[in-house]
Amino acid sequence: GWASVCAFRKWEARLASADDDQIVHLLAVRLAWELLLLRLRTSSTTSDAWREAKSGWAAASWMVQRAQRDDWLLQRACEIAYQTHVTGALTASMPAGNATPSQLTAQAVFCIDVRSEVFRRSLERVAPSVRTLGFAGFFGLPIAYQPLSGPARAQLPGLLSPALIVEDAGTGRIAATDAVRRSLGDGASWKSLGATAASAFSFVEATGIAAAMKLVRDGFGLGSATGDSLRSSTASHAALRPELVRRADGSTVPLEARVALAAGILGAMSLKGGHAPVLALIGHGASTENNPLAAGLHCGACGGQTGEVNARALAALLNDAEVRAGLVAAGIDLGDTIVVGGLHDTTTDEVTLYDLDRVPASLTPLVDALRAQFAAAGAGARRERAQSLGLAGVPDEALERSVRHRSRDWAEVRPEWGLAGNAAFIVAPRSRTASIDLQGRSFLHDYDWRQDTTFGVLELILTAPMVVTHWINLQYYASVVDPLRYGSGNKVLHNVVGGRIGVMEGAGGDL
Numbered sequence: 001g002w003a004s005v006c007a008f009r010k011w012e013a014r015l016a017s018a019d020d021d022q023i024v025h026l027l028a029v030r031l032a033w034e035l036l037l038l039r040l041r042t043s044s045t046t047s048d049a050w051r052e053a054k055s056g057w058a059a060a061s062w063m064v065q066r067a068q069r070d071d072w073l074l075q076r077a078c079e080i081a082y083q084t085h086v087t088g089a090l091t092a093s094m095p096a097g098n099a100t101p102s103q104l105t106a107q108a109v110f111c112i113d114v115r116s117e118v119f120r121r122s123l124e125r126v127a128p129s130v131r132t133l134g135f136a137g138f139f140g141l142p143i144a145y146q147p148l149s150g151p152a153r154a155q156l157p158g159l160l161s162p163a164l165i166v167e168d169a170g171t172g173r174i175a176a177t178d179a180v181r182r183s184l185g186d187g188a189s190w191k192s193l194g195a196t197a198a199s200a201f202s203f204v205e206a207t208g209i210a211a212a213m214k215l216v217r218d219g220f221g222l223g224s225a226t227g228d229s230l231r232s233s234t235a236s237h238a239a240l241r242p243e244l245v246r247r248a249d250g251s252t253v254p255l256e257a258r259v260a261l262a263a264g265i266l267g268a269m270s271l272k273g274g275h276a277p278v279l280a281l282i283g284h285g286a287s288t289e290n291n292p293l294a295a296g297l298h299c300g301a302c303g304g305q306t307g308e309v310n311a312r313a314l315a316a317l318l319n320d321a322e323v324r325a326g327l328v329a330a331g332i333d334l335g336d337t338i339v340v341g342g343l344h345d346t347t348t349d350e351v352t353l354y355d356l357d358r359v360p361a362s363l364t365p366l367v368d369a370l371r372a373q374f375a376a377a378g379a380g381a382r383r384e385r386a387q388s389l390g391l392a393g394v395p396d397e398a399l400e401r402s403v404r405h406r407s408r409d410w411a412e413v414r415p416e417w418g419l420a421g422n423a424a425f426i427v428a429p430r431s432r433t434a435s436i437d438l439q440g441r442s443f444l445h446d447y448d449w450r451q452d453t454t455f456g457v458l459e460l461i462l463t464a465p466m467v468v469t470h471w472i473n474l475q476y477y478a479s480v481v482d483p484l485r486y487g488s489g490n491k492v493l494h495n496v497v498g499g500r501i502g503v504m505e506g507a508g509g510d511l
Helices: 002-015 022-039 044-055 057-067 069-091 114-126 172-195 201-219 255-268 308-319 321-329 361-385 396-408 456-463 465-481
Strands: 106-111 130-135 143-146 164-169 241-247 278-285 338-345 350-353 424-427 442-445 494-497 502-505
Touching: 002 022, 044 057, 057 069, 069 424, 106 114, 106 361, 114 130, 114 278, 114 361, 114 442, 143 308, 241 308, 255 308, 255 321, 255 456, 278 308, 278 361, 308 321, 308 338, 338 361, 350 361, 361 396, 424 456, 424 465, 442 465, 456 465
Parallel strands: 106 130, 106 278, 130 442, 143 164, 278 338, 424 442
Antiparallel strands: 164 241, 338 350, 494 502
16 A cells, blocks of 8 residues: 555656655654554563464465465466467468568558457458558657646656657647647636535535536437547647657757667667558557546556557657658668558547648558558457457447447446456567467567567567566456455446545555
8 A cells, every 4th residue: 555655656756867765754654653562562462472473474374375286286277278379379380471562551550469469360351461560559759748738748668767758749739729728727627626525515516507418418428538538539639749849858859869769669660671651550548438447448558548649759750851861871761651640449449540631642542441441450359359348249330339338438447358368478570470369368569580680679578568568467467366455446436546646445445
């Protein structure tokens, strides 16, 4: 409880090259309590019971291990069985017939997230001319995003601290800034006033009637997804384009630094050459309402945010004419390839592409075809996920309506199952796994050792994405094994603590 909060604050402070000693203060408080309890004991009985418990600890620990021996044996057997199946499939001969670079119409880079594996298989079935790749969903951008209103938020893994700032630019910024700031600011203030404990009941009674229609509409899942769920779902953001604007210290980002960043990312993606006419960078997020655990359904590589900002910012960087000229000098020629950013909604399996007004007319037919292929792939992915949602056998149109309703249902704590069931992390070219049905249980990171002469990319993969996938795996495992301590209990009863500290079950909890 408290120790975890203090440790988290220390972690955050150190990311910003500072420190926080609250955990030391907490230790002092705990030691003081121990001393008081020792001094205030009323008889020798307490001391005797303590000594007995202390001396019996080793035996008790051994007994617990003995009692769990069969459980651990079965756990290991399950792991070996799964690993044997996957490694056997991976070492089998690779299928022939994959599209050659000259036949590709598009390349689509998805997050390594296990939910992308289902969508990628479906896309490859309906669009053989589209090659999919896997890469960490923050797309290698060490950024914080500064929205038009409110504080900046990190859009990168928890292991890292932001070095660059992304802001909304584009033609819509001037027109939207004042209106969006005013709207978001007023809305936040109104919501805060209505929810705070200091508000009088008369405020709620006097103003609540004005929200009655919206309350009924949204309560029955009839409203539209909010901007909080997916940032660019609101019309006001359509003309805004997230772009790199400065370093975290406020200085400008020189051209050579932007070129080096772009070259490093393309190298890590194994995309130094063989580019298709269209390169789509697809982040992901989950549309969900009334869900304090929404961040757990978004992109872990983006710090629990959606990946839309990262995808669009990288697309803008790679489309920059000066950056492209610098890349050519560095040995990477994107040619006439257009880069577009997009977002995969993992609740509905819909993909949205952004900034299409920047696509040249010569490539518009290919982009339109890609959008249609994404739609067809989404239908296939929904069919595969239907059984886990209790919707097996539901016709496609009804299934689509159902998953959209789940995304807006206030009572739906699991609009989709997130990364539940994740079991493997595979670092390899897609050709190694394209013929295998991994059932949405594997993280897939593309990697070509032939483009990694120093093995620096492999080292980066093993020390960053692999660590994060291990965290995710352990979190899901622990929350199933011990849901009260490691899963915060029943999700239906969860309450948010302190705005951003965490959640607890009902009115109680360790904290």
